[in-house]
Structures are given as structure tokens and as C-alpha cells.
Amino acid sequence: xxxxxxxxxxxxxxxxxxxxxxxxxxxxxxxxxxxxxxxxxxxxxxxxxxxxxxxxxxxxxxxxxxxxxxxxxxxxxxxxxxxxxxxxxxxxxxxxxxxxxxxxxxxxxxxxxxx
Amino acid sequence: xxxxxxxxxxxxxxxxxxxxxxxxxxxxxxxxxxxxxxxxxxxxxxxxxxxxxxxxxxxxxxxxxxxxxxxxxxxxxxxxxxxxxxxxxxxxxxxxxxxxxxxxxxxxxxxxxxxxxxxxxxxxxxxxxxxxxxxxxxxxxxxxxxxxxxxxxxxxxxxxxxxxxxxxxxxxxxxxxxxxxxxxxxxxxxxxxxxxxxxxxxxxxxxxxxxxxxxxxxxxxxxxxxxxxxxxxxxxxxxxxxxxxxxxxxxxxxxxxxxxxxxxxxxxxxxxxxxxxxxxxxxxxxxxxxxxxxxxxxxxxxxxxxxxxxxxxxxxxxxxxxxxxxxxxxxxxxxxxxxxxxxxxxxxxxxxxxxxxxxxxxxxxxxxxxxxxxxxxxxxxxxxxxxxxxxxxxxxxxxxxxxxxxxxxxxxxxxxxxxxxxxxxxxxxxxxxxxxxxxxxxxxxxxxxxxxxxxxxxxxxxxxxxxxxxxxxxxxxxxxxxxxxxxxxxxxxxxxxxxxx
Amino acid sequence: xxxxxxxxxxxxxxxxxxxxxxxxxxxxxxxxxxxxxxxxxxxxxxxxxxxxxxxxxxxxxxxxxxxxxxxxxxxxxxxxxxxxxxxxxxxxxxxxxxxxxxxxxxxxxxxxxxxxxxxxxxxxxxxxxxxxxxxxxxxxxxxxxxxxxxxxxxxxxxxxxxxxxxxxxxxxxxxxxxxxxxxxxxxxxxxxxxxxxxxxxxxxxxxxxxxxxxxxxxxxxxxxxxxxxxxxxxxxxxxxxxxxxxxxxxx
Amino acid sequence: xxxxxxxxxxxxxxxxxxxxxxxxxxxxxxxxxxxxxxxxxxxxxxxxxxxxxxxxxxxxxxxxxxxxxxxxxxxxxxxxx
Numbered sequence: 001x002x003x004x005x006x007x008x009x010x011x012x013x014x015x016x017x018x019x020x021x022x023x024x025x026x027x028x029x030x031x032x033x034x035x036x037x038x039x040x041x042x043x044x045x046x047x048x049x050x051x052x053x054x055x056x057x058x059x060x061x062x063x064x065x066x067x068x069x070x071x072x073x074x075x076x077x078x079x080x081x082x083x084x085x086x087x088x089x090x091x092x093x094x095x096x097x098x099x100x101x102x103x104x105x106x107x108x109x110x111x112x113x114x115x
Numbered sequence: 116x117x118x119x120x121x122x123x124x125x126x127x128x129x130x131x132x133x134x135x136x137x138x139x140x141x142x143x144x145x146x147x148x149x150x151x152x153x154x155x156x157x158x159x160x161x162x163x164x165x166x167x168x169x170x171x172x173x174x175x176x177x178x179x180x181x182x183x184x185x186x187x188x189x190x191x192x193x194x195x196x197x198x199x200x201x202x203x204x205x206x207x208x209x210x211x212x213x214x215x216x217x218x219x220x221x222x223x224x225x226x227x228x229x230x231x232x233x234x235x236x237x238x239x240x241x242x243x244x245x246x247x248x249x250x251x252x253x254x255x256x257x258x259x260x261x262x263x264x265x266x267x268x269x270x271x272x273x274x275x276x277x278x279x280x281x282x283x284x285x286x287x288x289x290x291x292x293x294x295x296x297x298x299x300x301x302x303x304x305x306x307x308x309x310x311x312x313x314x315x316x317x318x319x320x321x322x323x324x325x326x327x328x329x330x331x332x333x334x335x336x337x338x339x340x341x342x343x344x345x346x347x348x349x350x351x352x353x354x355x356x357x358x359x360x361x362x363x364x365x366x367x368x369x370x371x372x373x374x375x376x377x378x379x380x381x382x383x384x385x386x387x388x389x390x391x392x393x394x395x396x397x398x399x400x401x402x403x404x405x406x407x408x409x410x411x412x413x414x415x416x417x418x419x420x421x422x423x424x425x426x427x428x429x430x431x432x433x434x435x436x437x438x439x440x441x442x443x444x445x446x447x448x449x450x451x452x453x454x455x456x457x458x459x460x461x462x463x464x465x466x467x468x469x470x471x472x473x474x475x476x477x478x479x480x481x482x483x484x485x486x487x488x489x490x491x492x493x494x495x496x497x498x499x500x501x502x503x504x505x506x507x508x509x510x511x512x513x514x515x516x517x518x519x520x521x522x523x524x525x526x527x528x529x530x531x532x533x534x535x536x537x538x539x540x541x542x543x544x545x546x547x548x549x550x551x552x553x554x555x556x557x558x559x560x561x562x563x564x565x566x567x568x569x570x571x572x573x574x575x576x577x578x579x580x581x582x583x584x585x586x587x588x589x590x591x592x593x594x595x596x597x598x599x600x601x602x603x604x605x606x607x608x609x610x611x612x613x614x615x616x
Numbered sequence: 617x618x619x620x621x622x623x624x625x626x627x628x629x630x631x632x633x634x635x636x637x638x639x640x641x642x643x644x645x646x647x648x649x650x651x652x653x654x655x656x657x658x659x660x661x662x663x664x665x666x667x668x669x670x671x672x673x674x675x676x677x678x679x680x681x682x683x684x685x686x687x688x689x690x691x692x693x694x695x696x697x698x699x700x701x702x703x704x705x706x707x708x709x710x711x712x713x714x715x716x717x718x719x720x721x722x723x724x725x726x727x728x729x730x731x732x733x734x735x736x737x738x739x740x741x742x743x744x745x746x747x748x749x750x751x752x753x754x755x756x757x758x759x760x761x762x763x764x765x766x767x768x769x770x771x772x773x774x775x776x777x778x779x780x781x782x783x784x785x786x787x788x789x790x791x792x793x794x795x796x797x798x799x800x801x802x803x804x805x806x807x808x809x810x811x812x813x814x815x816x817x818x819x820x821x822x823x824x825x826x827x828x829x830x831x832x833x834x835x836x837x838x839x840x841x842x843x844x845x846x847x848x849x850x851x852x853x854x855x856x857x858x859x860x861x862x863x864x865x866x867x
Numbered sequence: 868x869x870x871x872x873x874x875x876x877x878x879x880x881x882x883x884x885x886x887x888x889x890x891x892x893x894x895x896x897x898x899x900x901x902x903x904x905x906x907x908x909x910x911x912x913x914x915x916x917x918x919x920x921x922x923x924x925x926x927x928x929x930x931x932x933x934x935x936x937x938x939x940x941x942x943x944x945x946x947x948x
Contacts, residue, residue, distance in 0.1 A: 126805060126810075126811065128682075128801070128810075128811040132798060132801060132802070132811065135685075135689060135794060135798060136794075136795075136798050138689075138692075138794075139692070139791035139794040139795050139798065140791065140795075142696075142787050142790065142791065143787060143788050143791065146784065146787055146788075182810070182811075183810060184681065184682040184810060184811055184812055185678055185679065185681050185682070185810060185811070185812045185813050185814070186809060186810045186813045186815075187678075187679055190653065190654050191654060191657055191658070191679055192679050192680065193680055193682045193683060228703075230703060230704070231700050231703070234696050234699050234700040235700065237696050238693065238696050238697070238700060241689065241692070241693050241696065244689070245686075245689075248686065254683075256680075256683060257682060257683055257686065260683050260686035260687055260690065261686060263686075263690045264686060264689050264690050264693050267690060267693045267694055267697055268693045268696070268697065270697060271693070271696060271697030271700050271701065272700075274697075274700075274701050275700045275701065277701065282701070301633070305636055305640070307650055308640045308641060308648070308649070308650050309640070309641075309649060310649050310653070311648070311649030311650040311651070311652060311653030311654055311655070312649075312653055312654055313654075321649065321653070325649065327639060327640065327641060327649070329635070329636065329639040330636050330639045330640050332636075333632055333633070333635060333636030333639075334636070336632060337632075
């Protein structure tokens with residue numbers, strides 16, 4: 001029974017990881033501008049890779065490897081999110097204008113006070 | 116004292132370790148005092164030269180000096196193997212290198228930014244280390260490692276003045292040199308897959324019985340392509356004129372006298388130590404490649420000489436002259452006759468001294484009055500007699516007129532060609548010599564027989580540390596021309612051994 | 617015309633290489649020379665002879681340690697080449713793009729880098745010293761050290777990094793990799809064995825083992841620290857904004 | 868299983884190599900080249916050379932990418948004829 005539960009969990013996590021990766025890739029290809037592309041591609045790393053690693057942890061059972069994998073997960077989440085933030089911020093600061101639908105009035109630029 | 120004489124024979128690795136130690140400490144030493152770099156490099160080169168020359172009695176054509184690094188026997192570990200040719204190269208490298216370091220002192224003070232001077236000497240020591248290591252190693256992969264060091268350092272030394280043209284020439288050199296390094300690495304990989312070994316002698320043993328002859332043949336072709344670029348053989352010589360003429364003059368002397376010889380030593384090792392005439396029985400590639408190389412050598416003689424004649428720039432002319440001599444040396448080595456091999460090896464020595472002297476003279480001309488064009492050398496014979504006479508004597512050697520080393524070298528090369536019945540090579544090589552005489556004596560003519568009406572009194576002899584090395588090298592060509600018998604019998608024995616393998 | 621020539625040359629090279637590869641022993645054959653000649657000794661006796669569980673480390677540091685000394689010198693000469701052409705940065709005065717930019721680096725980024733830098737360093741040291749029983753070694757660890765400090769410099773700017781690790785402190789560390797090899801080699805010579813031999817005579821078996829382990833560790837650390845610092849120095853002299861322009865005219 | 872993975876990695880390696888050469892935008896070429904290095908690292912692990920894989924990942928994908936990006940930043944972004 002426990003075997004079945006574990007396998008189901010692993011399969012589910014792997015599938016969700018694949019879904020996130022697929023979504024991330026499609027988003028990267030289909031989204032109109034940098035800001036929009038950042039959104040799916042960071043999810044790709046955090047959720048996709050992390051669920052696959054979680055699946056691996058469940059599959060391997062508890063050992064020293066799990067600690068390493070957990071560390072990898074942690075740093076993956078950290079670095080991917082921070083990278084997305086840094087890219088978006090520097091694009092915004094260097095004046096990349098967000099995309100807007102043709103014919104629709106764009107949002108006025110956000111006021112950000114510079115420290 | 117006797118202990119000091121024996122230490123190099125006990126531990127030949129010191130030939131590499133000592134200059135490397137000096138190179139590693141040179142930037143640290145320079146933090147204390149920038150001007151202390153020159154004596155430091157000088158000390159390093161002197162110790163190395165002493166170690167190299169103390170080996171002279173220990174190596175003979177029949178007896179090579181071997182040393183197993185880390186104590187592992189050859190197929191498993193790396194072996195240093197100093198045979199007679201290796202010892203000859205090491206002695207040339209240390210002697211010419213010592214003179215070049217001495218010559219550099221005033222030249223780089225004048226030519227380089229002061230913060231680059233320590234790195235200049237570091238690079239100089241590194242390139243010496245690598246060339247010595249390249250000449251004495253018995254291991255193919257170690258050869259490649261050493262080749263990488265002297266390649267990278269020579270790119271840097273060409274570009275060190277920071278002028279735009281220098282950087283461009285160095286980049287061209289880098290592109291061709293990196294490709295050739297890659298080719299050599301590929302060749303080593305091919306040979307490793309065919310023989311499973313990296314030691315040269317072991318490979319040559321394995322090649323006698325290997326069932327992968329075609330792989331070894333492809334490796335041979337790749338080796339020849341790779342080392343030809345380093346040696347600046349005719350179709351792949353295009354980097355040489357730019358790099359050698361734009362580099363600082365001591366560097367030009369170093370590159371021309373020693374670094375391109377490394378390509379030749381590489382070819383020599385591959386042709387005769389690794390494959391050997393014995394390989395010809397197993398695959399026709401060996402003879403084919405040797406034939407191609409000797410034709411290319413003749414082509415380099417003629418093309419180099421023809422291009423040298425039409426140059427107006429002094430250093431560019433000398434650079435083209437190097438291509439001519441690479442042709443002579445390789446012609447001697449590939450004619451496969453004992454005398455030809457002797458002539459080729461002897462020409463390495465003759466050309467190192469002659470061409471080193473040429474570039475040193477060119478450097479003095481640039482140091483004193485920034486004269487680069489040949490017609491600017493009017494009247495130099497009167498204002499700078501030592502320099503002009505050094506050039507003239509070296510020119511005699513480069514052209515091949517007795518009693519100089521160059522004559523002996525060419526004599527033996529042509530003798531070898533005649534012995535093998537290759538009279539067409541003799542004729543073509545003699546035409547090359549004639550062209551060489553034209554471009555060399557044109558300069559001598561300008562120096563001695565045309566004069567500026569009012570000789571510029573400020574343009575007298577350069578510093579003694581600059582013209583003395585040039586004069587010493589010129590004297591060396593005469594010395595080895597007269598006392599050629601110091602080397603010829605041993606070289607003959609070595610050549611006989613090499614061709615019998 | 618030129619294009620055609622290049623294409624023909626490439627085709628000739630490609631055909632030659634493919635011919636050679638086609639004649640090579642097949643990859644999975646157990647009887648090919650590259651698996652039967654030298655390798656069996658490495659695999660069979662490497663662990664006790666070379667003193668490393670990871671055979672690669674044994675080959676790199678012991679059987680072919682002299683080659684590694686050469687490779688380390690290659691890196692050092694690359695550094696000398698870069699410094700000789702681009703010159704070194706000035707302590708605290710050189711600026712990179714971040715120093716010059718008006719926009720301040722995001723607080724999130726700086727915080728995360730501050731937090732992760734020591735962890736990366738720890739991993740680098742682990743890689744350096746753990747090269748003996750597992751994959752890794754000095755060079756890889758050094759590259760990681762270099763990468764982490766380059767990350768720091770990208771985020772905080774060159775002025776801050778050069779204050780933390782000034783050129784004066786880096787110069788002695790750059791040649792540490794060669795000095796590690798040379799000093800271990802000279803120790804061997806002093807004991808009367810060959811250069812880079814790690815088993816010193818005149819010691820007991822256990823003591824000799826310990827000394828060998830120590831010497832290999834010194835060399836690994838030397839390769840790591842030297843390699844890392846060399847990476848850092850190369851990057852620093854490349855990213856500084858106040859570099860000299862190339863001289864246009866012939867002096 | 869094993870050889871399919873290897874084949875896919877090889878194909879991807881070839882594709883990245885070709886793309887890295889043909890791209891005119893040098894920054895993009897650098898990014899593709901770093902992907903190439905990662906593929907190479909994975910291939911090394913497949914060929915049971917983990918030491919080499921670690922080096923390739925640290926140096927090929929890490930340090931050289933940084934160096935290349937600095938060079939692109941210092942010189943020109945586009946390769947023009």
C-alpha cells in the first residue's frame with residue numbers, strides 16, 4: 001500500500017513538474033515582451049524543477065542525498081526568484097516599456113521613488 | 116663546486132623547475148621594487164644556463180639522460196629524456212635567452228609602460244621554461260602542455276607594447292596558433308586511441324605492432340599541420356611577418372631565434388622519435404608527408420626570399436628571412452640523409468644566432484632614432500660601427516658564406532640533397548641563397564656605402580647591454596663556423612641513429 | 617572564391633578526421649589499446665599507489681603531476697598575458713559598470729548575495745579538499761571561488777571588491793598554485809627522491825601515508841586558491857572602466 | 868534508454884554549436900554557448916567522467932560565460948559584415 005501511495009505521489013509530482021516546464025517554455029515563446037516572459041520562465045525553475053526534485057526525494061527515501069537535494073531546492077528557489085527580480089528591475093530602470101494591447105490605452109508608468 | 120656540476124645530471128627536472136620558480140616569484144619580487152625584476156630574471160636565466168651547460172658532458176648521441184617524474188616508469192608516468200638534440204636545443208635556448216634578457220633591460224625601460232615591465236620578465240621566464248620543457252620532454256602530452264605555455268606567452272609578448280597594430284598582429288597569431296594547438300591535441304588523442312600510450316618511445320614501439328595504422332597516419336598528418344603553423348612553414352606562415360615585425364625587438368629576436376624552432380623540434384620528434392622511418396614500412400603516409408614537407412620547405416625558401424626582397428621595412432624583411440630559414444632547416448631534416456639532418460640541426464644553431472643578432476640590431480636602430488625603414492640606415496656603418504659590423508657578420512652567416520656557421524649548415528644540407536640525388540632541391544635552394552644575399556647585402560650596402568652627408572652625432576652606438584649581445588651572437592656564428600667540428604661528429608652520430616630507427 | 621577555398625579546406629579536414637575516427641577502435645571494445653595498455657595499472661593499483669580513491673585525482677596529481685604543474689602554469693601565463701595587455705586595476709579607485717550607474721542595486725539582490733556568498737565559498741572549499749575521494753578537486757573549487765567573487769563584484773561594484781581583496785594581496789596568491797607544486801617537488805628532492813614524489817623515504821609507513829595526504833592536500837589547495845584568484849584578477853582587469861586605451865600611433 | 872539520452876544530448880549539442888556560430892547577435896551567441904557547455908557537462912557525466920563534468924560546468928558554463936559577456940559589453944553587440 002505504502003508503495004502504491006509513494007509511486008502515485010512521485011508520478012503526480014513529476015507530472016506537475018512537467019506541466020510547469022511545458023507552461024514555462026510555451027510562455028517563453030508566446031509572451032509578447034520581457035516582463036511577460038519573465039513570469040512563466042521563473043515559474044519554470046521554481047515550481048517545475050522543485051517538484052521534480054521533491055519527487056526524487058520521495059523516490060530515494062531518506063538518506064544524506066536528501067539533504068543535498070533539499071539544499072539544491074532551496075538555492076534553486078532563491079536564485080531563480082532573485083534573478084527574475086533583478087532582470088525585471090534593471091529592464092524597468094533602463095526604460096523598457098511594457099507591452100500593451102494595440103488600441104488599448106497603456107497604463108501610465110508607475111511612480112517609483114528612487115532612494 | 117663539483118656538487119653543483121652534478122646536480123643537473125641527477126635531477127634534469129631542475130632545468131624546468133628553476134626558471135618556473137623564478138617566474139612564479141617574479142611578480143611578488145616586483146612588489147618590493149619594480150626595477151629589481153631585471154636582475155631577478157637575469158639570475159634565473161643564469162642559473163638555468165649553468166644547469167644546462169653542466170649537462171654537456173653527460174649526454175652523448177648514444178646516451179640520453181632520463182628522469183622519471185614522481186618516480187613512475189615511462190608508460191605510466193612522465194619521463195624527461197634529454198637526448199643529444201634536446202641538449203643542443205636547451206643550450207641554444209639558455210644561451211640566446213640569457214643574451215635576450217640582457218638586451219631587454221634598456222629596451223623595455225624605453226619601450227614599455229613601467230607597470231608592464233615585471234610581467235614582461237615573468238612572461239620571458241615562462242616562455243624559457245616552456246621551451247626548455249618542450250625540448251627535453253619524452254612525453255607527447257607534456258609536450259603539448261609546454262607548447263600551450265610558450266604559445267600563450269608569445270601571444271602576450273607580441274601584444275605587450277599595447278599598440279593597436281601589435282594587438283592586431285597578436286590576435287592573428289593567436290587565431291592561427293590556437294588552431295594549430297588544437298590540431299596537435301587532436302593528433303595526440305588519435306595516437307592515444309591507436310596505441311594507448313603517451314610516452315614517445317613507447318608509442319614508437321607500439322606503432323610497430325598496432326592494428327590501427329590508419330589512425331596513426333591521420334594523427335601524423337594532424338601533427339604536421341599543427342607544428343607547421345608553429346614553425347611558420349610556407350602556406351601557414353602568414354602570422355609571422357606581422358607578429359615578428361611589430362613585437363618589441365627582444366621579443367622578435369626571441370620568437371624568431373627560438374620559438375619557431377619549437378615547431379621544428381616538434382616535427383623532428385614526431386617524424387623521427389615517434390614514427391621513425393620504420394613506420395614507412397607500415398604506411399605510405401610517412402614518406403608522403405615527408406615529401407610534401409620538403410616541397411613546402413623549398414616553397415618557403417623561395418617565397419620568403421622573394422617577399423623579403425620587396426620589403427622596405429627593416430624588421431618585416433628580417434621576419435620574411437625567418438621563413439626562408441625555416442625552409443632550409445626543414446629541407447635538411449626531411450631530405451632523409453645523414454648529412455642533411457646534420458645540416459638542418461646545425462642550421463637551427465646558426466639561424467638562432469644570426470637571426471637573434473639581426474633583430475637585436477633592428478632593435479638598436481629603433482631605440483636610437485626610431486629608424487624602421489631600410490633607407491634610413493644610411494651611414495650607420497660610420498656612426499655605429501659595432502652594431503653595423505655585427506649585422507654584417509650575421510648577414511654572412513644568414514646568406515651562407517664561409518667561415519660562418521650558416522655556411523656549414525647550408526653546405527651539409529645541400530650535400531645531403533646531392534647524396535639523395537635531389538638536384539632540383541639543390542638548384543632551388545641555391546636560388547634562395549642568391550635572393551637571400553640580395554636582401555641582406557642591400558642593407559649592408561646602405562649601412563656602409565651610402566652615407567648621410569652630415570652624420571647625426573646623437574645617433575651613436577646604443578647602450579653596451581644592447582650591442583654587446585648582438586656582437587656576441589655575431590661572434591658566435593664565426594666561432595661555430597670555424598670550430599664546426601665541435602658539433603659535427605656528434606650530430607652525425609645522432610643523425611645516423613635517428614635515421615636508422 | 618575565398619568562401620569556396622575555406623569550404624574545400626574544411627571538407628578535406630572533415631573527411632580526414634572522419635576517416636581517422638572511423639578507423640579508431642570501437643568505443644565499447646575492451647581490447648582496444650587505450651583500455652589495455654596503461655589504464656589497467658591505474659585502475660588496479662591506482663588507489664594504493666597514488667593515494668587517492670578517485671583515480672582521476674590520482675592520475676592528475678601523482679602519475680601525471682608534472683603535466684598538471686604545466687597546466688597550472690598555463691593558467692598563470694594566461695593571467696600574465698591579460699595583465700600585460702590590459703593592466704591591473706587600482707585599489708579602490710577602479711570602477712565597473714555598477715559603480716558608474718545611477719541606479720542603486722536592489723536590496724533583495726544584495727541581501728541574497730550577502731547570504732549565499734559564504735555558502736558558495738564553503739562549497740568551494742569542500743570541492744577543493746574532497747577531490748580525493750569524490751569528483752572535484754582544486755581547479756573546480758577554484759573556479760567556484762572565482763565565480764562567487766565575480767558575482768559579488770557584479771552586484772557590489774569593483775570599487776568595493778578591490779577594497780576587500782586589493783591587488784597587493786592577490787599578487788602573491790596568484791602564483792600559489794605553481795609554488796605549491798614546486799615546493800612539494802623540492803621537498804622530494806631534498807629527501808633524495810624524484811621531483812613530485814609524495815612517498816618520502818626515512819619515514820614509517822603510517823607517517824609516510826599521512827605526509828603524502830598532507831602534500832596532496834597542499835597541492836589541491838594551492839591549485840584552488842591560485843586558480844580562483846587568477847580568475848578574479850582576469851575579470852577585474854577586464855571589467856574596469858578606467859582602462860587604458862590602446863595606443864594609436866607608433867612611438 | 869541510455870543511448871537515446873546520449874543521442875538527444877548529442878543532437879542538442881550539435882544544434883547549440885551550429886546556432887552559436889551562426890547567430891549574429893554576439894550576446895545571444897554567448898548564451899547559446901553556455902547552453903552548449905551545460906550539454907557538454909551532462910554528456911561528460913553520461914560518459915562517466917564526473918570530474919570533467921564538474922570542470923565543464925564551473926568553467927565552461929560559469930567563468931567563460933562571464934568573460935565572454937564582459938567582452939561583448941566592452942566591444943560590440945552585433946557581428947557586422
